[in-house]
Every structure is written in structure tokens, then in C-alpha cells.
Amino acid sequence: MSLALTVVGVNHRTAPLEVRERFAHGAHEVPVALGRVVAAGASGGVLLSTCNRTEFYLSDASDAAADAVWALLGERLGDGRAARPYGYLRRDREAARQLYRVASGLDSMILGESQIQGQVRDAWELSRGVAGPVLHRLFQSALLVGARVRSETAIGRGAASAASAAVSLAGKIFGELRDRRALILGAGDMAELAAACLVDAGVRVTLVANRTQERARAVADRLGAAAQTLDEAWEHFAGADIVIASTAAPHAVVTWARIAPAVARRGGRPLCILDLAVPRDVEPAVGQLENVFLYDLDDLQAVAGQASVERRAEIPRAEQIVDEEVENFWAWHDTLAVVPVLKEFRGRMEAVRAAELQRVFKHLQHLSPEDRERLARFSESLLNKFLHEPTLALKREAEAGDGYLLVEALRKLFHLERGE
Amino acid sequence: MPYHLHLIALALYGVATALALAPFAGWRTAPRGLVLAVPSAGAAFHVAGLTQLPSVGLAFALSLLAFFIVFLQVVSERVLRASAVALFTAPLAAGLVGLALLLGLAPVTEPAAGRNLWLVAHVALSVLGLALLALAFIASALYLLQFRELKSKRFGQVFQVFPPLERLDQMNRSALVAGFPALTLGVLLAIGYAVRFAGGFHVDSAQVVWGLFTWAVLGAAVWLRVGRRWTGRRAAVLSIAGFTAVLLVYLALKLTAPGSERFL
Numbered sequence: 001m002s003l004a005l006t007v008v009g010v011n012h013r014t015a016p017l018e019v020r021e022r023f024a025h026g027a028h029e030v031p032v033a034l035g036r037v038v039a040a041g042a043s044g045g046v047l048l049s050t051c052n053r054t055e056f057y058l059s060d061a062s063d064a065a066a067d068a069v070w071a072l073l074g075e076r077l078g079d080g081r082a083a084r085p086y087g088y089l090r091r092d093r094e095a096a097r098q099l100y101r102v103a104s105g106l107d108s109m110i111l112g113e114s115q116i117q118g119q120v121r122d123a124w125e126l127s128r129g130v131a132g133p134v135l136h137r138l139f140q141s142a143l144l145v146g147a148r149v150r151s152e153t154a155i156g157r158g159a160a161s162a163a164s165a166a167v168s169l170a171g172k173i174f175g176e177l178r179d180r181r182a183l184i185l186g187a188g189d190m191a192e193l194a195a196a197c198l199v200d201a202g203v204r205v206t207l208v209a210n211r212t213q214e215r216a217r218a219v220a221d222r223l224g225a226a227a228q229t230l231d232e233a234w235e236h237f238a239g240a241d242i243v244i245a246s247t248a249a250p251h252a253v254v255t256w257a258r259i260a261p262a263v264a265r266r267g268g269r270p271l272c273i274l275d276l277a278v279p280r281d282v283e284p285a286v287g288q289l290e291n292v293f294l295y296d297l298d299d300l301q302a303v304a305g306q307a308s309v310e311r312r313a314e315i316p317r318a319e320q321i322v323d324e325e326v327e328n329f330w331a332w333h334d335t336l337a338v339v340p341v342l343k344e345f346r347g348r349m350e351a352v353r354a355a356e357l358q359r360v361f362k363h364l365q366h367l368s369p370e371d372r373e374r375l376a377r378f379s380e381s382l383l384n385k386f387l388h389e390p391t392l393a394l395k396r397e398a399e400a401g402d403g404y405l406l407v408e409a410l411r412k413l414f415h416l417e418r419g420e
Numbered sequence: 421m422p423y424h425l426h427l428i429a430l431a432l433y434g435v436a437t438a439l440a441l442a443p444f445a446g447w448r449t450a451p452r453g454l455v456l457a458v459p460s461a462g463a464a465f466h467v468a469g470l471t472q473l474p475s476v477g478l479a480f481a482l483s484l485l486a487f488f489i490v491f492l493q494v495v496s497e498r499v500l501r502a503s504a505v506a507l508f509t510a511p512l513a514a515g516l517v518g519l520a521l522l523l524g525l526a527p528v529t530e531p532a533a534g535r536n537l538w539l540v541a542h543v544a545l546s547v548l549g550l551a552l553l554a555l556a557f558i559a560s561a562l563y564l565l566q567f568r569e570l571k572s573k574r575f576g577q578v579f580q581v582f583p584p585l586e587r588l589d590q591m592n593r594s595a596l597v598a599g600f601p602a603l604t605l606g607v608l609l610a611i612g613y614a615v616r617f618a619g620g621f622h623v624d625s626a627q628v629v630w631g632l633f634t635w636a637v638l639g640a641a642v643w644l645r646v647g648r649r650w651t652g653r654r655a656a657v658l659s660i661a662g663f664t665a666v667l668l669v670y671l672a673l674k675l676t677a678p679g680s681e682r683f684l
Contacts, residue, residue: 172579175585268650270586303575
């Protein structure tokens, strides 16, 4: 049995990280995987693979195509493990709804995050060659739905993770973060992750300082920054805009006494210090310095938590928009079903017209070529006028989801083919 | 007709105030298009009303000041996405238009007296300078409120809705830097007008004192910001102090100076 739309996949709700990691497809793997699934019985396919989901969107997919997806994912799990228990399969409206919810950030781990919008676009671009017209339309509309949900609701407002809260706080001080200078204290994963978020926002990491310079150099090389020891870093507080502190020190390393002289040389420019360490790296007195804004992990979580509450309140409105758009898409999809029938119907009528015209010409041999041309145009015009209203009515009914009965009536009345 | 146009503008400025206050009342933030369209529509009606008035008198000056304030509000929103400015500018403009309506707006009756190009330019540039000083004051007030919110780690509506600190600082600086030449030109045009058309200075000393005081305050603020590179909280306090002094001197002169009935 084949249905118009199918989504087969896993996401962060149905599969743990270690499973999702194995299912994740790099860009170079997408054509091969899609080719295999489409060949199993589908007219088109798009593979959306991120760290939180791997989803195959298929058009006119047979059960064999869905089985091919499970087989392909099972192979990536290895040890003969089945992939099906980790995933889901949705059909038709529910498949469209799934993609619209994904594009809107409603299905994201961090509710309303906007990165998924770009990932949906990338997946579509990557699969264009095999997507087909239905999925092409579905993905195009999904991007518009995502944009509509974000513009008409506050689902994307605020920063919903600690890392994005750090960027949000820095943004509330500096506005534009592009080309701001950041200083990283510590060379652990946390410091590097936060630095990566700032770099994504356009911040330049100029210096990584650590207790040992070797470790600092390793991180600095990845971020394109210089490396120094902690003791050499205090002077650089005069030139930095943002400081991320995340060392493994058991006590505060950034003290009022160490940085006050450098801060005094800043000329009133604000300095944002983000202390991500537990225990804290920055003594609270530093926050009392003029134009120094000091935030620790609790503050970042407070910002993120507040944004999450506000975003959750927007879910009903966002779901309502998704529902509306699913119906719009499905109305368009239903019109597709009448297109081949209409085409055949018009073709049949056109054949009758042409045959009857030739018959008339045989009886009216005396007509000049101009008169024949006139008569032919008259017959075309008459046919178009006769077919205009029924065509419109059929399209209208199809858009309203009630086209099936009319299509069947047309087929029976005019003995049209059943195949599309 | 100018009365009714001002009434429409007043109503639209009232709506703009409500839109600005909405997030603080727990309502959803208004779409940016609406935030721009409502005061812009108000300003359009307003300017249509202004063109039918003689460019003299307190009512006209207040109305013109309100128009410039709304104009600067729309520019701030478009250029710096500083919609929170409307929290101050929209009610201020509504209040000024309301006051102008109370004082009485009458259409042009003597075109030659009220429409001399020198006089119109003098009034327009002087009032624009004053509006820019008001904008600097508003940006400073927003700056200090956002500064306090960020320092005290309160992440409420002020944190969410108000623009970033550096953007407010930039707005303050731009308003002062643009306001000073506008006011300087306004003063020079007044002198030119007096010499060329009025046969010398025949204005109240209070008006001269207030005009020069405002010019000096604006000049000092620009010098400290540009020449001495004052920024941030210090610059914000400076702007607030300057604008407050200008207002207080105006009120003092209005109440005490002789001939104050003609004084703006």
C-alpha cells in the first residue's frame, strides 16, 4: 500500500543519545541512503539528520520503503539490533504536521530554537534531486510555517539554554556582538563550548589563558587565539569585552585586586564576565567594579529558565498555526489528485471536438481556409466555455477536501482511466 | 481643521503609548510593523495639522516639539530597533499635543507674519535641537534603568524589552551630536531674522537667557561626550542633569521673568 506522505525516523524523545549518534548522517552519506530508500518504493525522499533527529520524509512510499529505512538504520546500530523500537512512522497529515512542528521548533529539545530552521533548509537543499514535487512543496511551506510561528508567537523569544543565555546577556550589554573581543580563562570543554557559542555570534576570541600553557595552546589553536598562562592574563582585562571563566581551580582566581587596575584603564567601557565554573572562578566583589557585569551559572540558568516558561506559554498558539498550515498544505495536495483526471477529461473532450470538426469539414468542402479557421476557433471557444465551470467546481471541491466523489462521478460518466 | 488633525494625532499617540506599555501589562509585544505604523500615521496627521498653523506661539512650539519627538521615536525604532524609547516619547508627545490643544490652535490668518522662511527655519531647528536633547534624556533614562537591571541580575521586562546598553549610549551620543548644530543654527537664524526683518532685537530677555542656556548646556554635553570621551553611566547622568536644568530654568523664567506671557 502506498500513501502520499510518510515520515520514518527517530528523535530525542524516542531514542537515547548513543542511538541518535549512530543514526546521524553526514552530508556525504545522504544521497546513498536516500537512493536506497527511494529505490525500495517511493517517488521522492528528503533526509533530515541532526544531532537530535534522523527523519526520512517520503512521498508515495510503499511499506517496503519504510522497511528499507528501518533496515538501513538497523545496520548502523550493528549487532543485529532493530531500529524500529527507537522510532516512529507517521502518514499523510501527521507526516506533514511532524515536519511543520520540527521547522517551528516545537519538536526541538530546546523549545523554539531557531537553528532547526536552517537544518531543515539544508536537508531540503541536499535532497533536492530526489525530493519530487510533493516534498519540494512540503519543505518549502515548512520553512514558511517556521517563520510564521516565530513571527506571530514568542516561541523563539529569549535564550532557552545556558550557552544561549550567555550570548543573550552579552547582547544586552553590547548589542552587536560582531568583532567583540573575548578572553577565555580555562581550557576545559565547558569553556570551549561557551566560546564556540560566542564565536557563532561573531565574537573574536583573542586569548585563551590556562594554568598550563600547553593545554591553553591546544584550545587557542582551535579558536584562532593566542595562549598564555593565567598569571599573564590579568592585563588583558583592559582590552577584552567579554571574559569567560571556566577553570578547574578550587577557589576564585579572578579577584578584585588582580583585575581592578586593568579595569580602571577601560575608560568606562562595559566588561561582561561570565563565570561558568563550579566552584566559582570570580570573586563576587569583582561585580562591584564600575561597568563590570558579572554573571555565574545560576544567573545564566535563571535567564534560560525564564525564557523556557515564556516559550511554553506560546505552544497552543504555535500548534494552532501548524494545524492551519497542515490543512492548507493538504488542500493543495488534494488538488493534485484531480489534476490527472481533469487532464484526461479535457483530452477526451478535445479529441471529440477535433473528430467532430473534421466530420463537419467533410460535409462543407466549399468553405475557405479562413472560414475553416474561424469554425475551428469557434469550436475551441465553445468547448472551453462548457468546461470552465465544471473545472473550477472540481478544483474548489478538491481544495475543500470533497473532490473524491466528483472525480469518481467524472470517471464513471466519461469512462476515464482509473490509473493516474 | 488643524484642531481635528491634532486630535487624530493625539489618539494615535495614545495608541502608541498603549503598544509600548503592553509588555509591562503582561500582554504580548506588539508586532514591529504596528509599532512603526501607528506613530508614523499619527505624525502624518500631525504634520498636516502643523502646516496649517502660524509658526509662532507656545501652542505651535509644543505641537512642533511633539512632532519631532515622535519623528525621532520612529527613526530610533527603524535604525536602532529601540522600541522601548516609545515608553517615554509616545506619552510625552501625547501630553504636548494635548497641552497645545488646550492652549488653542488657530489656522494661519496672517501669512506674511507667521511664515517668514527665516522664522520658520529658526523655530524648526531650535525645536528640533530641543527634541534631540529630550531624546538624549530618554536614552539616558533607559540606559540607567537597563544598567541597574543588569547589575542587579534582574531579568524581568526591562531586561527583555529595553535595548542593549551600548545601543542606548550610542543613541544618547548621536542625539547630542545632532542636536547641538541644529540648535546653533536655530540661534543664528534668530539673530539673522532680528537684524534683517525686525530691525534689531525686540525679544524678552528671558527668552534670550533660556535659549542661550539651553545652547550652552547642549554644547557642554557634546564637549564632554566627544572631547572628553565620556561614555556609559557618567554620560547618561550628564544628559539627564542637562535636560533637567533646561526644564527648571524654563519654569523659573516663566514664573519670574517680566514679559513672560510672550516667552515660550
